[in-house]
Amino acid sequence: MGRWEPDARGRLEQAALALYGERGFEQTTVAEIAARAGLTERTFFRHFADKREVLFAGAGSLQDLLVSTLDSTPDSAAPIDAIAAALAAAGARLQERREYARQRQTVIAANAELQERELIKLASLSAALADTLRRRGVTDPAASLAAEAGIAVFRIAFELWINDQRDLPQLIRESLDELKAVTAGE
Amino acid sequence: MGRWEPDARGRLEQAALALYGERGFEQTTVAEIAARAGLTERTFFRHFADKREVLFAGAGSLQDLLVSTLDSTPDSAAPIDAIAAALAAAGARLQERREYARQRQTVIAANAELQERELIKLASLSAALADTLRRRGVTDPAASLAAEAGIAVFRIAFELWINDQRDLPQLIRESLDELKAVTAGE
Known part of the structure; x- marks a missing residue:
């Protein structure tokens, strides 16, 4: 293998997930991840700040996608x-990475610190959605409630998806319909 | 002051909150809390495992109250x-301790670690509510969604209450009505 490292980031991600699954997150070192990927530690740190970030590096682009899609809906659309x-x-984006998402979820479910980090990530996504709604003229508490409801729907659909054959976009639609029925007192 | 320590727990709580507010949570020691309360460190540790627990010791009884009230509603009541x-x-219980709640919230808002702990507490409350609904025969995802929606309403009403003259039970009712309007697409 030459100096050029094709898809180093993807290989590091795969190696890390495999090792976290085999040995546990705590027991895995960056040196082991780099070795498994056939890369150096130096390359690892060019892509990730630490071994935890491998699991959360996607949060920023997920947030960007949520916010930009929300922003591109017509102003006349109801917040929900x-x-x-x-x-x-x-x-739809996560659906393309179903196997990765499953492996990641298994690692997170086995580690309290990672579960906390995941909660913080979801709270940040909710805050970003609420900010975007406010920028679009939705007042509070409607903006916060719509954002929180959306993230609750997302989280619950995601959990179903991990153990289910259905597609995530479909499960999100079904969970949202279920939330509408629940809040309507059904 | 004699060996009998009237309301030692309450005095420690007040002393801790005052010091966290004055110096910050990180900068306050258990020795300082005990001294401010006119008590010994030994007495502190009879009541609290550490200085963080002073802020979260009420979570258990809040969860008990939520679960027992939920359990005592008629089976015929809609989950929401x-x-x-x-x-x-x-x-209604928190309303009685408004000043305490405000001080506590100021301390938590100033410290990332405490904010994380608060998120975990709310996630635990949501899980306890969902478990109780499932025990009462509500299926998933309705049970999880009703619980998550409830905790979102609670959190948002609580934030309003901290900076508002209205009562918390009233703000909770208003936030729930707002969630119903939001999910109905209004």
């Missing part, structure tokens, strides 16, 4: 419909 | 109405 459009876009 | 009853009970 604008949120639904954003979740559908995020769901 | 059962959740609303539980939130009303929790709101």
Whole structure:
């Protein structure tokens, strides 16, 4: 293998997930991840700040996708419909990486610190959606509630998806319909 | 002051909150909290495992109140109405401690670690509500969604309450109505 490292980032990600699954997150070192990927530690640190970031590096682009989709919905759309459009876009992207998402979820479910980090990530996504709605003229508490409801729908659909054959965008639509029925008192 | 320490727990709580507010949570030691309360460190540790627990010791009884109220609603109540009853009970209890709640919130807002702990507490409350609904025969995802929606309403009403003259139970009712309007597409 030459100096050029094709898809170094993807290889590091795969190696890390495999090792976290085999040995546990705590027991895995950056040196082992780099070795498994056939790369150096130096290359690892060019792509990730630490071994935890391998699992959370996607959060920024997921947030960008949610916010840009929300922002591109017509101003006339009801807040919950604008949120639904954003979740559908995020769901479609994650759907393409189902196997990765499953492996990642297994690692996170086994580690309390990673679960906390995941909660913080979801809270950040909710705050970003609420900010975007406010920028579009939705007042509070409607903006916060629509964002929180959207993230709750996303999280619950995601959990179903991990153990289910259905597609994530479909599960998001079904969970949102279920939330509508629940809040309507059904 | 004699060996008998009237309301040692309450005094420690007040001393801790005052010091966290004055110096910051990180900068305050257990020795300082005990001294401010006119008590010994030994007494502190009879009541709290560490200085963080002073801020989170109430979570258990809040969860008990939510779960027992939810459990005592008629089986015929719609899940969201059962959740609303539980939130009303929790709101009424917190209302009695408004000044404490405000001080506590100021301390938590100033410290990332405490904010994370608060997120975990809310996630635990949501899980406990969902478990209780499932025990009462509500299926998933309705049980999880009703619980998550309830905790979102609670959190947002709580934030309003901290900076508002209205009562928490009233703000909880208004936020729930707002969530219903939002999910109905209004």
